[in-house]
Amino acid sequence: STGSYDEQALALQSLQDHVITPLRQRGWSxxxxxxxLISERRISEFQEALLANVKQEHVxxxxxxxxxxxxxxxxxxxxxxxxxxxxxxxxxxDTALFWxxxxxxWKADLAFPKPDAKSKLAIAPWWAWKRWQYTKNKNHxxxxxFFFISKRRVKYFHQAISLHRNKQDLHSFQDYWAxxxxxxxxxxxxxxxxSNSQADWNPLYRFIGRPEANFSGTExxxxxxxxxxxxxxxxxxxxxxxxx
Numbered sequence: 001s002t003g004s005y006d007e008q009a010l011a012l013q014s015l016q017d018h019v020i021t022p023l024r025q026r027g028w029s030x031x032x033x034x035x036x037l038i039s040e041r042r043i044s045e046f047q048e049a050l051l052a053n054v055k056q057e058h059v060x061x062x063x064x065x066x067x068x069x070x071x072x073x074x075x076x077x078x079x080x081x082x083x084x085x086x087x088x089x090x091x092x093x094d095t096a097l098f099w100x101x102x103x104x105x106w107k108a109d110l111a112f113p114k115p116d117a118k119s120k121l122a123i124a125p126w127w128a129w130k131r132w133q134y135t136k137n138k139n140h141x142x143x144x145x146f147f148f149i150s151k152r153r154v155k156y157f158h159q160a161i162s163l164h165r166n167k168q169d170l171h172s173f174q175d176y177w178a179x180x181x182x183x184x185x186x187x188x189x190x191x192x193x194x195s196n197s198q199a200d201w202n203p204l205y206r207f208i209g210r211p212e213a214n215f216s217g218t219e220x221x222x223x224x225x226x227x228x229x230x231x232x233x234x235x236x237x238x239x240x241x242x243x244x
Contacts, residue, residue: 079165153181
């Protein structure tokens with residue numbers, strides 16, 4: 001991102017409003033792990049923004065691991081983060097995982113399942129729209145900006161990442177998921193969008209430090225796409241093809 005304190009503070013406030021609060025309302029107890037690449041001079045600034053915008057009474061524990069060096073490719077960063085989180089916070093088998101980038105400004109509440117809901121859920125944002133819509137194994141390419149992994153799927157999520165930690169990104173994660181557990185991940189939203197909010201509008205978030213793409217439809221259509229999020233639809237016939 002641009003490194004702007006104000007933008008990062010807004011992103012953290014949106015995390016409180018649209019992720020933490022909905023999770024609590026659905027009955028979840030929350031631990032937060034922050035594992036980020038950040039210059040040493042900005043660490044205290046980020047921590048200040050985190051504690052100022054995330055209500056500590058709403059979470060059980062916050063752990064923080066700043067890094068000054070990028071460890072290999074993006075997927076390897078996911079592997080190292082998940083490894084650390086599982087060791088520090090997920091020794092209890094009843095723990096689910098919500099993973100997201102720290103540079104996201106959330107625009108709307110995420111429709112999370114309840115803790116006692118279907119325990120085999122593994123949810124990606126959506127089927128990624130743009131030039132390459134399918135993986136080499138003919139599965140959907142997905143947006144890899146955030147995931148919800150239920151308690152009975154966390155070990156498989158970690159296994160899938162560990163087997164492909166040399167990949168540049170996780171857009172082909174449906175292939176990796178099918179390889180490990182012979183399933184397909186479900187989606188938060190049934191409409192197609194690019195994962196990069198600068199390239200294509202989506203109903204849930206924008207990246208801080210980048211301009212957001214305009215939505216070509218009406219305000220009513222944007223609200224309709226948002227209202228559809230949370231159904232966790234897998235059926236490709238139900239995917240709404242959203243074009244710019």
